[in-house]
Every structure is written in C-alpha cells, then in structure tokens.
Amino acid sequence: MSTSTGTYQESSDETTDGTIEPCNDQHRPNGDTFYMVSESSLLLLFVSCFYCGKSAVIKKVVFGSFLRIVQTCRHCRKKRVWDSQPYVCNIPLGNILMSAAILYSGAFPSKALHIFKILNVAAITRRTFFRHQSKYLQPAIDNVWKQNQKSLLMSLKKKGKPLVLAGDGRSDSPGHSAKYGSYSVLELNCNKIVDFKLVQSNEVASSNHMEKEGLIRVLEFLKKKGIKVGTLVTDRHQQIAKFIREQNPDIKHYFDIWHVVKGLRKKLKALAKTKDCELVGKWEQSITNHMYWCVASTPDCKGDVMVAKWLSLDNHIHNKHSGHGQLFRKCSHRRLVGRKRNKKWFKRHTKASEKLSPLLTNPRVCKDVAKLSPMYQTSSLEAFHSVVIHFAPKSTAFSYQGMHCRLQVAALHFNENANRKQAVTKRGEERYDIVFPKYKKGGYIVRKVVENPT
Ligand SMILES: [Zn+2]
Ligand SMILES: [Zn+2]
Incomplete structure (x- = not known):
C-alpha cells in the first residue's frame, strides 16, 4: 500500500528480519501504554516543519505495528525522524509484545491477528508471530518454567518428605490416533504441577502406550533430581498399575475414587x-x-x-x-x-x-x-487439564514445540494461581456463589469464589 505522503512496508520483509535501527536511544518505561491512534490524526502533527513551521514532506515506514515518520522540510531542508514505539534489541516493542500477548493468553495467531485486520490496525503477520515464537518466546517460556520448576523442586526437597503425586495423561485428540500425549504430575500437598512430559506417538509402540511412557520419563526425571516419590494416585490404568507394581515397588499406588x-x-x-x-x-x-x-x-x-x-x-x-x-x-x-x-x-x-x-x-x-486412594484425589489435576484446554484446545493441531511451550505456559499459569485465596466483598465478607454442576442434574452446590487469576 502506498499513499501520497509515504510508503507502507510489510513486517514480513525478510531482508530486515523485522528489526530496525532505532532513531534514538529509547528504553521501554515499565508498563508503557499503547493507544489506538488514527493515521489522519497522527499526521496532522507532522504537516508543518518542527523547526521553521513551514510545510514539510512526510514519509512513513511501517513494520508490523511500528511506524516511523520521516519529516523533511521543503524550506529549511531540516529532517526529523519520529518512531511510534521503543525497541528491544532493534525489534519494535509493540511487535514482540503482540506475539507474546497472543501466546501467553492462549489465543491463536490467526484469530487474534484477524481482529487487527478487521479493525484496520497495523499489526504483525502470522509469519512474524511464528518467527518470534520460535526465536524468542519459546526460549523465554522454557527458561521461566525451568527456573520455577527448579525452585519448586528445591522447596519440596527441603521438606524431606517423599512426594505425594497425582498423575494423569492427556492425548491431544480424542480416540486412538493422537499425535502427542502429555503426562502431568501434581504434588498433592502443595497443589502444584511438578513436571510433565510430552510424548509423540511415533516414539512408542502405539498411542496407547504414551501415558505409561510419559510417567516413566517423569519418574526418571525426578529420580535424577534426587527426589523420592512416596505415593502416586492415578485413574484405573492397568498398564501403569503393572508398571508401578513391578518396576517401582517402593511407590504406593492408589486409584482415584x-x-x-x-x-x-x-x-x-x-x-x-x-x-x-x-x-x-x-x-x-x-x-x-x-x-x-x-x-x-x-x-x-x-x-x-x-x-x-x-x-x-x-x-x-x-x-x-x-x-x-x-x-x-x-x-x-x-x-x-x-x-x-x-x-x-x-x-x-x-x-x-x-x-x-x-x-x-x-x-x-x-x-x-x-487400591482406592484414602485421602488424596486427582481432581486438581482435572482442573489443570482444563487450563491446558484453554491454552491448547484439542481441536487445534500444534507442532511439538508449539504444544510443549503451551503446556509450559499452562503449568506456569496453574502453579501461579493454584492456591488462590477466597475472594472477599468490599465489606470484607467472604464470597460464595451457587453453581449447578452437570453431575448434580439440576441440583446446586455452594462454591467459594476465589480471587481472580493473575
Ligand atoms: Zn523547516
Ligand atoms: Zn446394612
């Protein structure tokens, strides 16, 4: 697209790799706010020369959500360059934040970017999103997850008690043709996801074996970290029951009632x-x-x-x-x-x-x-799976990496919000509400209202 005053460049321009030389030193103030500004309103600011006030020529450079305006005066010939956003490592901040916001909220690039398109708001392309995802976001998520997991495992180790785990598998699509299966374990005393493993069906004999394979890898990982598992609660999975009985007789295995x-x-x-x-x-x-x-x-x-x-x-x-x-x-x-x-x-x-x-x-x-579990149930793990569904619905196909990092985001989100306090009213009273769960068949239960997730 070109206008009489300047040129419009797409962000997917491969020669620039989406990066641009900053026009001046700009650092991102913490929590910088973005606004929606119309082009016509914005350009009004640039029609007259900044120095002499006479008419100027305007040239626009656009990279995704980023806009640079180069104003050249027709009279004094002075030039002024204005950038719409700060940068991080030569990447316009808005562009990388757009990618991050899509991924961290569990949204989908095509849908999210479509909103911008309908609004006619300059935005990154899908290609840019995927480049950001693999180059910056996935390593960042991986880093944060590993750090969080490390400190969680350290605090559990300090307590010196064998872990009480709930474990369950989840396939990425219903039926037996699943491409990936994830196995997650939750420590029931602290109600936090301790680890998960993503298994591809082609790594094992059949997709039916993914659940057991996932558990094997989780246990190997914990063993390597020097962490003892005392109890495991699972659904009635016969393969897993046999595996624990024969290979890990030290672990008490229970079925979730x-x-x-x-x-x-x-x-x-x-x-x-x-x-x-x-x-x-x-x-x-x-x-x-x-x-x-x-x-x-x-x-x-x-x-x-x-x-x-x-x-x-x-x-x-x-x-x-x-x-x-x-x-x-x-x-x-x-x-x-x-x-x-x-x-x-x-x-x-x-x-x-x-x-x-x-x-x-x-x-x-x-x-x-x-084998029924005496006091621990796996219902928290079901809650985790519903968080996973938010970030990675079964109806959408993901790459292995894409799936893995969405699971990490889900685990981070779950652990961060696992033990929310009960919400209170302005007057300090604890909040409850009445819900009609499906299993009650029209009956109701009273539920504590918890604080909003972060
Ligand atoms: Zn001038
Ligand atoms: Zn009786």
Whole structure:
C-alpha cells in the first residue's frame, strides 16, 4: 500500500528480519501504554516543519505495528525522524509484545491477528508471530518454567518428605490416533504441577502406550533430581498399575475414587435400563456413596478391610446386615426397622438381584476397591487439564514445540494461581456463589469464589 505522503512496508520483509535501527536511544518505561491512534490524526502533527513551521514532506515506514515518520522540510531542508514505539534489541516493542500477548493468553495467531485486520490496525503477520515464537518466546517460556520448576523442586526437597503425586495423561485428540500425549504430575500437598512430559506417538509402540511412557520419563526425571516419590494416585490404568507394581515397588499406588465410581456408575445405569431391573436405578446413589464410605471409614487404607466393607453391600441390599465376614462383621448403620424407606430391598433369585450381585462382587471391582486412594484425589489435576484446554484446545493441531511451550505456559499459569485465596466483598465478607454442576442434574452446590487469576 502506498499513499501520497509515504510508503507502507510489510513486517514480513525478510531482508530486515523485522528489526530496525532505532532513531534514538529509547528504553521501554515499565508498563508503557499503547493507544489506538488514527493515521489522519497522527499526521496532522507532522504537516508543518518542527523547526521553521513551514510545510514539510512526510514519509512513513511501517513494520508490523511500528511506524516511523520521516519529516523533511521543503524550506529549511531540516529532517526529523519520529518512531511510534521503543525497541528491544532493534525489534519494535509493540511487535514482540503482540506475539507474546497472543501466546501467553492462549489465543491463536490467526484469530487474534484477524481482529487487527478487521479493525484496520497495523499489526504483525502470522509469519512474524511464528518467527518470534520460535526465536524468542519459546526460549523465554522454557527458561521461566525451568527456573520455577527448579525452585519448586528445591522447596519440596527441603521438606524431606517423599512426594505425594497425582498423575494423569492427556492425548491431544480424542480416540486412538493422537499425535502427542502429555503426562502431568501434581504434588498433592502443595497443589502444584511438578513436571510433565510430552510424548509423540511415533516414539512408542502405539498411542496407547504414551501415558505409561510419559510417567516413566517423569519418574526418571525426578529420580535424577534426587527426589523420592512416596505415593502416586492415578485413574484405573492397568498398564501403569503393572508398571508401578513391578518396576517401582517402593511407590504406593492408589486409584482415584472418582474414576472408579465413574466406571461403576456407568454399569449401574446400563443395568437399570434393562427390563425388571429398575430398582438398580433407585440404589445407584447409595451404592456409589458406599464406595466413598469404604474409603473414608478406613483411614489406615488397609485394602482388605475396604474390600470387606465393599462386599458387605451385597448383603445389605438384600436386607442382611450382619454375618458379612471376618474383617467386617456387621453393618455400621443403626437398625433400619420401622424407618421410612424410599427404596425396596433386593430379593435373591430375582433378575435384578442376579444381575447386580456379580457386578458388585466382581473380582476386578474388588481389586480396584483395594487400591482406592484414602485421602488424596486427582481432581486438581482435572482442573489443570482444563487450563491446558484453554491454552491448547484439542481441536487445534500444534507442532511439538508449539504444544510443549503451551503446556509450559499452562503449568506456569496453574502453579501461579493454584492456591488462590477466597475472594472477599468490599465489606470484607467472604464470597460464595451457587453453581449447578452437570453431575448434580439440576441440583446446586455452594462454591467459594476465589480471587481472580493473575
Ligand atoms: Zn523547516
Ligand atoms: Zn446394612
């Protein structure tokens, strides 16, 4: 684009590498503010000579969001050069900040830059963004993440206690064709992401193996740093259970109860839909509550006791409340006689009973119950994954480097905001709000409102 007064140059001009010789020494004042200024308003400032006040010729040079105006007087011939922004290492500050703001906010260059295009605001090109990303932003993020991770690991090491980790994998796309899988571990006492590893599916036998491979690499990394892992809580991942049992017998491995309950609930729901089994639906909540109770009532997390408690359920639902077995003889509740009940007992030799009992006493379910995590749950890790989704949605394909640095930004963001305090009103009262989560099916819970993230 050219105008009568000057020339317009695109920022993707390869010969300049997006850098420009500063016209004078400019340092960026901290927190410098940018404004949207229209060209017509701006050029009004340059129509007359700065020195003699007579008319001048204006030439414009544009690099992305940067504008240089060279004003030459027609009369005294004096020249004046004005730059719209300071620089960092010869890069116009606004340009590099534009790239940084896009990446650090989890936005996408094409969408973000499209906004500028629609507004007709001079901006960098996508090509410039990607150049900035690989040349400056990724090394910067990597540096900050490594520093933060180092100090986090040092503070954990100082405490001298083995780590209590929650671990979970995430694939970059649903199904089995995922290109990358990340495995993240969160230290449950401090609620911070300690490490994550990004595994490419072509590095392992199949994309199903990425999760285990990610965990192997995380454990190797922590071992190298001289950090001991005492406990690991994961979902019911059989490969990982086997790996920990055989290769890392020192680590106590537990299953996250939410995942186990989720699996059971699905089976109960399916059964409740079949003919003559409607009663199962009425019991679904009680059955899943019982699983939580088995864990909550067994603080020493003895697996065999939890299983005994779990198995007593099969008697209980058939209105038999004692004689369960050696480890857990009778139900802990009071006598139920005469109490108003909203659901019937199951009767042996009925279809519902014959279908439900094997489901509850299934050896695999018992094995899962024996490994249920006593006090630590992986829900914070789910929260981290939703932060990852913000920075790297599954619907978008990223390069390995792009994915890796977005995971680092997500981890930095999560750790920075992991333990936010409860927000208070102007009058100093703690804030709560009411939310209607999906799992409550229209029911509500009261939730603490926390401070805004930084
Ligand atoms: Zn002049
Ligand atoms: Zn009972």
